[in-house]
Amino acid sequence: RGGGQLTDVCCLSEIKTPARSSEISSSSSSGAMSAGTPRSLASSGQKNIQDIRHPLCAAEESASSRSADALIHPGSGAATGGGEKDLSLPNGTPVDTSSPASSSSLLNRLQLDDDLDGETRDLFVTVDDPKKHVSTMETYITYRVCTKTTRTEFDLPEYSVRRRYQDFDWLRNKLEESQPTHLIPPLPEKFVMKGVVDRFSEEFVDTRRKALDKFLKRVADHPVLSFNDHFNAFLSAKDLNKRQGLALLTKMGESVKYVTGGYKLRGRPIEFAAMGDYLDMFTQKLGTIDRIAQRIIKEQTEFLMELREYGPVYSSWSSFEEELHDPLEGVSGCVSNCSSALDELTEDMSEEFLPVLREYVLYIESMKNVLKKRDQVQAEYETKLEAVVFREDKKTPVPTDVEKCQDRVECFNADLKADWDRWQNNKRQDFRQLLTGMADKNIQYYEKCLAAWESLIPSLQDKQEARGETN
Amino acid sequence: MADSGSEEIAVIGNTDLTPSESENNLKNTMVEKGTSLLKKMEISVAEAEKRTGKNAVNMQETYTVYLIETRPVDAASEGTNPVPDSLWRRYSEFELLRNYLLVAYPFVVVPPLPEKRAEFVWHKLTADNMDPDFVERRRVGLENFLLRVASHPVLSTDKIFYSFLTEENGWKETVFETGFQAKADSRLKALNATFRVKNPDKRFAEMKHYGDELQSVISQLLRVRARAADRLYGVYKVHGNYGRVFSEWSAIEKEMGDGLQSAGHHMDAYAASVDDILEEEEHYADQLKEYLFYADAVRAVCRKHELTQFELEMAAQDLISKKQQREELATGTVRTFSLKGMTSKLFGQETPEQREAKLKMLETQIEEGEELVKERKTECNEYVKSAWVDIERFKEQKDHDLREALISYAIMQISMCKKGIQVWNNAKECFSKM
Numbered sequence: 001r002g003g004g005q006l007t008d009v010c011c012l013s014e015i016k017t018p019a020r021s022s023e024i025s026s027s028s029s030s031g032a033m034s035a036g037t038p039r040s041l042a043s044s045g046q047k048n049i050q051d052i053r054h055p056l057c058a059a060e061e062s063a064s065s066r067s068a069d070a071l072i073h074p075g076s077g078a079a080t081g082g083g084e085k086d087l088s089l090p091n092g093t094p095v096d097t098s099s100p101a102s103s104s105s106l107l108n109r110l111q112l113d114d115d116l117d118g119e120t121r122d123l124f125v126t127v128d129d130p131k132k133h134v135s136t137m138e139t140y141i142t143y144r145v146c147t148k149t150t151r152t153e154f155d156l157p158e159y160s161v162r163r164r165y166q167d168f169d170w171l172r173n174k175l176e177e178s179q180p181t182h183l184i185p186p187l188p189e190k191f192v193m194k195g196v197v198d199r200f201s202e203e204f205v206d207t208r209r210k211a212l213d214k215f216l217k218r219v220a221d222h223p224v225l226s227f228n229d230h231f232n233a234f235l236s237a238k239d240l241n242k243r244q245g246l247a248l249l250t251k252m253g254e255s256v257k258y259v260t261g262g263y264k265l266r267g268r269p270i271e272f273a274a275m276g277d278y279l280d281m282f283t284q285k286l287g288t289i290d291r292i293a294q295r296i297i298k299e300q301t302e303f304l305m306e307l308r309e310y311g312p313v314y315s316s317w318s319s320f321e322e323e324l325h326d327p328l329e330g331v332s333g334c335v336s337n338c339s340s341a342l343d344e345l346t347e348d349m350s351e352e353f354l355p356v357l358r359e360y361v362l363y364i365e366s367m368k369n370v371l372k373k374r375d376q377v378q379a380e381y382e383t384k385l386e387a388v389v390f391r392e393d394k395k396t397p398v399p400t401d402v403e404k405c406q407d408r409v410e411c412f413n414a415d416l417k418a419d420w421d422r423w424q425n426n427k428r429q430d431f432r433q434l435l436t437g438m439a440d441k442n443i444q445y446y447e448k449c450l451a452a453w454e455s456l457i458p459s460l461q462d463k464q465e466a467r468g469e470t471n
Numbered sequence: 472m473a474d475s476g477s478e479e480i481a482v483i484g485n486t487d488l489t490p491s492e493s494e495n496n497l498k499n500t501m502v503e504k505g506t507s508l509l510k511k512m513e514i515s516v517a518e519a520e521k522r523t524g525k526n527a528v529n530m531q532e533t534y535t536v537y538l539i540e541t542r543p544v545d546a547a548s549e550g551t552n553p554v555p556d557s558l559w560r561r562y563s564e565f566e567l568l569r570n571y572l573l574v575a576y577p578f579v580v581v582p583p584l585p586e587k588r589a590e591f592v593w594h595k596l597t598a599d600n601m602d603p604d605f606v607e608r609r610r611v612g613l614e615n616f617l618l619r620v621a622s623h624p625v626l627s628t629d630k631i632f633y634s635f636l637t638e639e640n641g642w643k644e645t646v647f648e649t650g651f652q653a654k655a656d657s658r659l660k661a662l663n664a665t666f667r668v669k670n671p672d673k674r675f676a677e678m679k680h681y682g683d684e685l686q687s688v689i690s691q692l693l694r695v696r697a698r699a700a701d702r703l704y705g706v707y708k709v710h711g712n713y714g715r716v717f718s719e720w721s722a723i724e725k726e727m728g729d730g731l732q733s734a735g736h737h738m739d740a741y742a743a744s745v746d747d748i749l750e751e752e753e754h755y756a757d758q759l760k761e762y763l764f765y766a767d768a769v770r771a772v773c774r775k776h777e778l779t780q781f782e783l784e785m786a787a788q789d790l791i792s793k794k795q796q797r798e799e800l801a802t803g804t805v806r807t808f809s810l811k812g813m814t815s816k817l818f819g820q821e822t823p824e825q826r827e828a829k830l831k832m833l834e835t836q837i838e839e840g841e842e843l844v845k846e847r848k849t850e851c852n853e854y855v856k857s858a859w860v861d862i863e864r865f866k867e868q869k870d871h872d873l874r875e876a877l878i879s880y881a882i883m884q885i886s887m888c889k890k891g892i893q894v895w896n897n898a899k900e901c902f903s904k905m
Contacts, residue, residue: 285720288719313688314692317692435734443891443896449884
């Protein structure tokens with residue numbers, strides 16, 4: 001079964017991401033298999049990809065005596081099947097495999113593994129299982145955040161908590177505050193125009209989920225940010241209390257307030273100016289690509305509308321033909337298949353391509369803001385330095401205040417440069433993946449159409465051997 | 472000019488243009504049918520040229536002429552390649568020929584001409600008759616027309632057709648001398664008239680209905696196809712914009728630059744490929760159009776049957792009424808109301824001499840009437856017989872041709888898909904090198 005599974009799990013396009021948001025349930029059980037829709041998928045834990053059962057088989061698992069596979073037991077938290085050596089982390093820690101993960105995050109995980117160049121990862125985070133919560137005050141969506149880690153900074157090797165967008169927003173703000181020299185990954189847009197976009201539609205929720213997943217993964221990958229206490233709290237605290245975060249902040253000792261204002265920067269150093277220029281041009285290009293993609297989707301949608309009218313005409317023609325009946329019906333069916341394939345392509349582009357593109361624009365904005373902050377820090381330093389130099393006639397040592405500023409500038413610059421390189425690298429991979437994905441989707445579309453037309457040819461050529469008694 | 476074996480394409484044709492598979496099959500079939508005309512002569516419409524001249528009202532006009540080439544079959548198979556006989560004809564002359572054939576052979580489903588004006592166009596094609604693409608497609612259509620006529624068992628024997636192919640000067644006069652014009656006018660009138668037939672041949676009624684449905688469905692198909700072609704054009708062309716933006720983007724990148732740039736070129740290639748795709752599809756549209764116009768020809772044949780049937784019924788009706796009149800006159804009873812009868816009732820009876828005269832007249836009329844009915848009956852029966860033969864021939868041809876058209880359409884789609892896969896695979900490779 002192994003080979004087949006491998007293909008199945010890696011075939012993103014065939015596996016639906018879990019949970020319809022319309023299912024109102026505040027229980028943490030994800031085992032609502034009876035709903036009939038493909039929901040949460042079997043988790044692999046830290047398993048070998050070969051040992052991962054086909055996700056959609058999870059429902060049949062219950063009484064199976066087959067071992068070495070992750071199972072879901074609604075309500076039960078324990079892994080079944082005793083003695084499976086596979087169900088453990090590389091370092092031997094037993095893993096509770098009752099927390100499922102979506103296949104897409106599985107795949108993300110695999111890809112990130114590839115990207116690490118031998119680095120051993122010890123922190124894995126996924127966001128999945130969106131659920132709608134209805135209370136008297138409001139209705140909102142929560143997502144499950146699953147963490148698996150060997151880091152000693154965490155008390156447990158595994159966590160599963162529920163968070164809402166607000167919580168992510170809080171986290172990001174905290175990260176920006178506490179790590180101002182670092183580039184914090186962006187979050188999907190906070191505000192959505194009610195009435196224009198349905199905040200509870202499956203598409204919107206799923207798009208948002210993917211962006212939140214990406215956000216946490218980027219933080220988890222960051223050598224500095226991932227060790228942030230707020231991040232830790234976000235991942236592990238049962239009930240994320242914002243006051244808890246505040247307490248953490250004060251515990252951290254000297255509050256690092258880099259927020260300065262009102263200092264005028266003479267000029268950005270060349271390398272940072274180059275970064276700024278690049279970001280501006282890159283934003284522009286992304287904007288253009290976004291517009292082109294939208295235009296293509298529009299044209300494809302209109303083409304699809306015509307196809308939907310075109311195919312049935314062949315059908316109605318076939319209704320008053322004898323010998324041509326089957327060929328004409330065949331053509332009609334073919335056109336219909338092509339229509340479905342095109343529909344899928346357009347949907348994929350809308351839901352997978354565009355959101356990632358747009359999120360990058362937000363990422364660029366974050367980066368620009370970090371550059372601005374850096375400018376501010378440098379400006380403060382330069383101003384203070386000037387003031388000192390200006391007053392300089394006695395040989396007094398440089399005041400510690402100015403020295404601290406200089407330190408800050410140097411620290412910031414170093415952090416920023418490191419983050420920039422990391423960001424560039426990630427950007428390259430992200431776009432490679434994005435564009436390759438776009439090419440793949442188009443190839444799949446044409447392959448589906450090709451198969452349809454090719455299968456039609458023999459039936460078109462096959463003349464009815466025996467003409468009926470009529471005529 | 473192309474050489475061809477005796478069994479193969481009996482058409483010289485413009486070899487720069489690659490005919491589609493189905494065109495070839497079509498011509499093959501025509502030759503296999505083997506009319507005596509095609510057995511001895513190869514026919515083609517080789518070229519098109521623009522001319523200017525004075526028209527009937529002495530005004531300058533620009534028009535296109537087409538070169539008809541004929542070559543004896545034997546010469547080609549002997550290996551020698553003599554210069555073919557040729558003459559130039561305008562579209563209007565083709566029309567004249569066809570109108571003549573319609574009148575001379577009303578029981579034949581006469582092959583249609585390519586459209587006079589470009590219809591069912593999608594936005595890129597101009598509806599301009601001078602547009603070179605349109606002229607080229609028309610050239611192909613005219614050749615097709617000639618071949619269809621030449622391969623028809625009845626039409627191919629027509630002398631006027633033969634001289635159309637071989638005699639440049641004076642052909643028009645020859646046609647007019649046949650006096651078909653007069654018949655043409657009455658034919659047109661009859662076809663457009665509304666009349667009710669009591670007992671049409673069921674098969675013809677069904678065939679006429681079929682013609683209506685065929686025309687309606689093909690019109691719809693062509694309309695939607697044109698709109699879809701328009702949209703497809705848009706989809707492909709917009710991808711060309713990716714080419715430009717990838718190029719600009721690659722300028723600000725280091726490692727990603729090359730991959731992006733080359734991917735951009737593939738996007739340009741993708742955008743450009745739609746022109747050929749849609750040109751091929753026009754060929755499919757032309758095949759459909761031929762049968763759209765054929766539907767009209769079928770209806771005309773069915774209409775003609777109705778007309779002959781109607782005339783028979785009219786004659787029969789007239790005969791019956793005359794016979795009745797005679798009976799009434801002879802017996803003195805008035806069964807049917809007639810103004811004459813009433814007036815004679817009111818204003819007095821006729822004299823026996825008058826009655827005698829009338830009776831005699833009626834007798835002659837009845838005799839003539841019976842002759843007429845006999846004539847018309849024969850005419851009707853013969854028409855039904857020969858027209859149905861041709862309709863059967865047409866049905867078989869239609870089934871064959873349209874099936875071939877659908878096959879070549881599917882092949883076209885397959886080719887388009889394969890090209891798409893190739894381009895995107897190329898782009899994907901470039902992306903993966905980013």
